[in-house]
Amino acid sequence: MNKANLTKLVRDLAARNCLVGENNVLKISDFGMSRQEDGGVYSSSGLKQIPIKWTAPEALNYGRYSSESDVWSFGILLWETFSLGVCPYPGMTNQQAREQVERGYRMSAPQHCPEDIFKIMMKCWDYKPENRPKFSELQKELAVIKKKITS
Known part of the structure; x- marks a missing residue:
């Protein structure tokens, strides 16, 4: 994912909004919730149509x-991908998932998920936004993993 040069916040990065094109190029669709960055942060009020299970705690708590x-959501997208499309936080309602995340719960690795990929997910789900990796770092890490897997 080459998001390093984008200035839009996706705000709804989820498997349901991803299209796979020629040469396995992933395209993000449904920009209904996307917003232009202003100083790196977009503030929102209310919980109108927020995809709770995909949304970072600071976005849910403070808008x-x-x-x-978006990196938090990317971690959820990775989990969806490696779980072969299972809805995140299986067996939990939106409210339960939100409460569990606040208590420090993180989903376990999907069956057959490579350990290196799960480590990336966990970095994406750091409670403190400033501790999460940048998309440029994720791109590099994933390229290394891909090379290791395909060689």
Whole structure:
């Protein structure tokens, strides 16, 4: 994912909004919730149609969307991908998932998920946004993993 040069906040990065094109190029669709960055942060009020299970804690709690909150969602997208499309936080309601995340719960690795990929997910789900990796770092890490797997 080459988001390093984008200035939009996706705010709804999820498997349901991803299209796979020629040469396995992933395209993000449904920009209904996307917003232009202003100083790196977008503020929102209210919980109108927020995809709770995909949304970072700071966005849910304070309406603060940033590249870091998109990284949280990217971690959820990775989990969806490696679980072969299972809805995140299986067996939990939106409210239960939100409460569990606040208590420090993080989903376990999907069956057959490579350990290196799960480590990336866990970095994406750091409670503190400033501790999450940048998309440029994720791109490099994933390229290394891909090379290791395909060689």
